[in-house]
Amino acid sequence: MALVLTEEQELLRDSARDFVTNQWDFDWLRKVRGDSDTAGYDPDIYKQIVELGWTAIPFSEEVGGLDLGYAELGVVLEEMGRKLMVTPYLSTVVLGGGAIALGGTADQKAAVLPGVCDGSLLLTLAYQETSRHDPYAVSTAATVDGDGYRISGRKTLVLDVQSANKLVVAARTGGNAGDRDGLTLFLLDAGADGLKVSGGLLLDSRSGGHLTLENVAASAADVVGEVNAGADILDELFSRAAVAASAEMLGGAQDAFDRTVEYLKEREQFGAKIGSFQGLKHRAARWFCEVELLRSIVMDALRAIDEGREDARELACVCKARASDVYQMSGQEGIQMHGGIGMTDEFDIGFYLKRARVSELLLGDSAYHRNQFAEMRGF
């Protein structure tokens, strides 16, 4: 696939941009902070997203999906990312839904994915236990109990943990924390006995938090994929999710850049537009290049997934590493070039830095992905 949008993709992008611009209230990011009863997202917005068909994009027609690809998923994620929209889309469609679509049984797919597509079901993935993304560092134990399992442990940084109806939980049925073998994924109800959600508001006004499991019962039918082979699903899932997250990050980086360039053209200081100062010009030029390079690698990595290319996982590492760095740079340069006003909560630019930081640390930061890439390439 060529690294340009097809006509259909351009239409999708335009309609997504319209929707985000006109329906999403950026100020929601501030309002949610005072709202202790928040669901962690705006249900009305999510309803509209469902109506637009976005939740159905990557799923097969059998389960009510549109059978489109990551290229299309990336288009809508980028547009949502531009205005820092908060929805349980990434956790439901990409993470939870992605896990079921990749590794779920036919029954699980039939039970879960139609609900994801029609918006009646919200999912998330609970895997992280240590401070930094490390997929095999799972200690949560699933011990055999009769025909089923009892799961106990604690998960951290579970995105949208408050709103999810069902959770895909990584637990250990063999081996030790750090081992690739012995991981098993379970599909659990949010209301299961012994499952305790403790959520909060993240830096960037997304929701997330801890999940505590105390002897949570799971049946053999709740196992996603095969016992002890959860890593096969997780490896592919995280690779894809990293690219999806990068598409969203690209949108944010692009918008922070665009806003700042506009500001450079308007703002006057020392009797001139500040955009006429070469010091800022050169930094803006470099920033432009960084965002362009990010856009290219995001497009390439999305298509590599759709095409099942051999280099897809390598590209995913390159993609998330660069997205993390470029978005962080965009947040920082955005504030610095706006000056004092950029530091105020009243102004929007600061929210990009916050989203950049959370997104950077979710699913592995650039150092993590450099190391992964090095291992794949045999460095």
Next chain:
Amino acid sequence: MALVLTEEQELLRDSARDFVTNQWDFDWLRKVRGDSDTAGYDPDIYKQIVELGWTAIPFSEEVGGLDLGYAELGVVLEEMGRKLMVTPYLSTVVLGGGAIALGGTADQKAAVLPGVCDGSLLLTLAYQETSRHDPYAVSTAATVDGDGYRISGRKTLVLDVQSANKLVVAARTGGNAGDRDGLTLFLLDAGADGLKVSGGLLLDSRSGGHLTLENVAASAADVVGEVNAGADILDELFSRAAVAASAEMLGGAQDAFDRTVEYLKEREQFGAKIGSFQGLKHRAARWFCEVELLRSIVMDALRAIDEGREDARELACVCKARASDVYQMSGQEGIQMHGGIGMTDEFDIGFYLKRARVSELLLGDSAYHRNQFAEMRGF
């Protein structure tokens, strides 16, 4: 000691600057390339340096020295570094002379150091065997042979190996390459049987090359310090030499900076002095800060040696790491800001980049010293 020059040090600096400006011919750096019979330095310049007393600076009065400190040594090295003067000073006074002064027997000191001070003797240190600075990575073997030793092995990047009359050679009397224990230093004559010098011209018009030892005989009296404890001398020697080299590098970085700032003030393009372009201004400002920070740490590290301070070795790491980075940056920015003309051999600025690279890799680059520092600090 305060981090300012004393009146005496200022006088020394002024006279050194006069000498280097008026007596040293920068063009020598070009001329030596066509001269296959070169001694690797200008003997007449070295003679004058001796007359100025510089070779006597760090040695005790008993051996004909001036009994001054590293603070003073740093002053003259910086001035020599400014104009990229080529002399066997570093190898003779700092490395070879330093090894004898630190660890030599009374007989060795009496035999060697007066000659270093009065210029009749040139020394060097032969220790490196691998591509990168790694003091304990010595395989050259010194095996017991009667009352003495037979030494065989190969040394690389031996500075001024062509002109040295005597060499301090690190060899292994125990342990394996990489071990701290089992190293022994020997003082050998350049003309010793089995010792083969194969020198060339380095990038920066200094001389250096390989040394091959084939069953070179050494007596017990040739051992510098104690058998198997050569690392005690080397650790301190390299720490001091790193600071001395940094002082020379500071001079080069400062001069490259000064030349470039002058150029920015003179050169016109697009109808204006290029120094008026903010892009270059900001880079010049950062460069200024880097050189100033380097100057501070060099001064501090020199004085830490003289005062025998506990943090002297840590500072030496900070110092050489920064000197390596700042000098390299100075070489690169110097050429870039001069533009095309900076790339021509006819123009002087390119020589700073060359000296920066050789100096960076001699005695450990910044990554090496960051790691050393980390070990000292328990990271």
Next chain:
Amino acid sequence: MSDLETFRADTRAWLEENCPSGVRQPDAPPAAVWGGRRAEFYNDDAKVWLERMAEKGWTVPTWPTEYGGGGLSNDEAKVLRDEMQRIRANPPLFSFGISMLGPALLEFANEEQKKEHLTRIARGEIRWCQGYSEPGAGSDLASLRTRAVREGDHYVVNGSKIWTSDANHSDWIFCLVRTDPDVPKHNGISFLLIDMESPGVSVSPIQLISGASPFCETFFDDVRVPAANLVGVENDGWNIAKRLLQHERAMLGEGARSSSMGPRRKTLLEVARETLDAPEGRLPDAVIRDEMVQLEMDQACYKSTFQRSADAAKAGRGPGPETSMFKLYLSEMGQRGSDLRQRIVGAEGLGWSGAEFDAEEVQIAREWLYGRASSILGGTSEVQMNIIAKRVLGLPD
């Protein structure tokens, strides 16, 4: 015994007798006394300590005694500082009056002004804030538009100031105002002292990206200020302002030193050891380790540079444009430090609010965000680079 040694012995004895345990670590809380009409003391000892020190003039040890100072030489002041540190005594008083306004008044104010204001600063009776920046002016301070019009023996002031730190807790504000709009911008500026209880002054705190902040916006609506509150010559305030900015940058540059005020933070190394579960030995993450070392090394260079500058100052050079270098570096090193800290703790440093996140976690995030201000406020990094290029390197406009 030399005079200085005698002074040290006397000072040590006096401190031993007069410095109450409640202002000495570890008894003293990590808090500061800022003085002012609404002064708050973290405990009774802090109040006693301020009174006793003010009595000796040691809240401002080097100021002349006739203005409430201690009349000490720089060497004596250093002895006093050393001795206070020895017994880990909190400073009795912090204020912008001491660090910024005072030195400027000593240099530029008339005798009445010095008598009135310096003594009250020394005793901690009046808390001052700074009114320089204006909305829309940013780093281009001299483009300020707050207008002061002379009417008889008063100025009438209209306009607003932004980034007035702690204005909501302050009693007076020292302000740059425009007294002549018809001349080139640096020329028509005056330096005015304004009592914030004057009718027409109002203050509104600023919410930052990191949450609540010490910064305010301060509004002036037909505020009448006695003409006697003009410092120096009308329309010649820019010179005072520049001098004051140098003191501010020097103060910000020295920030690293006074950071001993807060509770001891875990070092980056401690945080990394905890988070990476590596209580000893080489840190398992080589890349993080290398970044941490680079930061430590840069801090060592900064420390040497600061020392060199201080040693040079002893030899007679005051704070000059090289203070821009300190501001530039200190802010960036601080940013790198808090950035690294947050990246190391990862998931544990991403919370904004909720019972879910403990205070330390939230603090890491807030500090990281707040730290972005350090390269903007007090003159952006870009302005510092401009100053270096122009005043130190002499590059053309």
Next chain:
Amino acid sequence: MSDLETFRADTRAWLEENCPSGVRQPDAPPAAVWGGRRAEFYNDDAKVWLERMAEKGWTVPTWPTEYGGGGLSNDEAKVLRDEMQRIRANPPLFSFGISMLGPALLEFANEEQKKEHLTRIARGEIRWCQGYSEPGAGSDLASLRTRAVREGDHYVVNGSKIWTSDANHSDWIFCLVRTDPDVPKHNGISFLLIDMESPGVSVSPIQLISGASPFCETFFDDVRVPAANLVGVENDGWNIAKRLLQHERAMLGEGARSSSMGPRRKTLLEVARETLDAPEGRLPDAVIRDEMVQLEMDQACYKSTFQRSADAAKAGRGPGPETSMFKLYLSEMGQRGSDLRQRIVGAEGLGWSGAEFDAEEVQIAREWLYGRASSILGGTSEVQMNIIAKRVLGLPD
């Protein structure tokens, strides 16, 4: 079979028959044919290959057949390229005539000029060099001072050009000259073609910091040039120049692709494994490893960007100002690569001359030095950033 598939089959068959083994890897040496009056061929096959390809017009496959081209569509040209790569055939001809001057002549020259010059370029009869930069002008190309004065049906040219690559091997030079010194600088420039055998032309090679170089300085001393050699309108040469610079940047940006010409170099990874004595497993130097990976990743991003640009071009957009981005990045990545290479080999990459150092060692050092030119020549990185800021971002002057 589609037309394109037919074309592919035909091309493959033709190549199989006509491409001699001496120009195919591994038999072919890694050398190029540059053509010209003093053309040199690395072997006899190379001469045959050029003749056969020129016959088909495939030295310049997309040029019109009437000017010696192959008249192929872009898609067909890509098929040809693919098929040549498949059999690892060296390109028959390299030249600035093909990559730079040709496209400009196609766009701006008159019929006679096209007929005369394009066909000779296509057949490799004339080797061209570029006369743009002047001593003292640097990146400010338009400040050029080489003067061309019209005298009857000739121009008389005086002045000099610098960085005229391979001028000492070239037959003709395409030049920017000043034809009107009295108008603003971009306006009085013309584009002139000059035969270097004309009396008064002389060439002097330039020694770089890395040693001998392909660059020259070219001098014009009362050189008489027929007025018919003016391309486009007098005083309107700047437009042609700008267009040509875009082609040059695109070519420099594409450099990474044509690098397959040289002998295969050891990769950085191979060099690191050898030098660090780590034939397998994780590289022992974590910091070097991380730097190498970062470079690899940046190269991957560059590759995707280049592909995206090509895909966009297919959709109808020609090389625009974003080629500045390629120039900026490619030069810096190259510099980082050769810098890393030299730092990895350490002591083994510091030799300048002497039997002591083997050729590979010396080459590492020379390449590292020569690489510093890439961010300067062909428009400095600063100029590329200016172009991006102005033409892409629309930032004000």
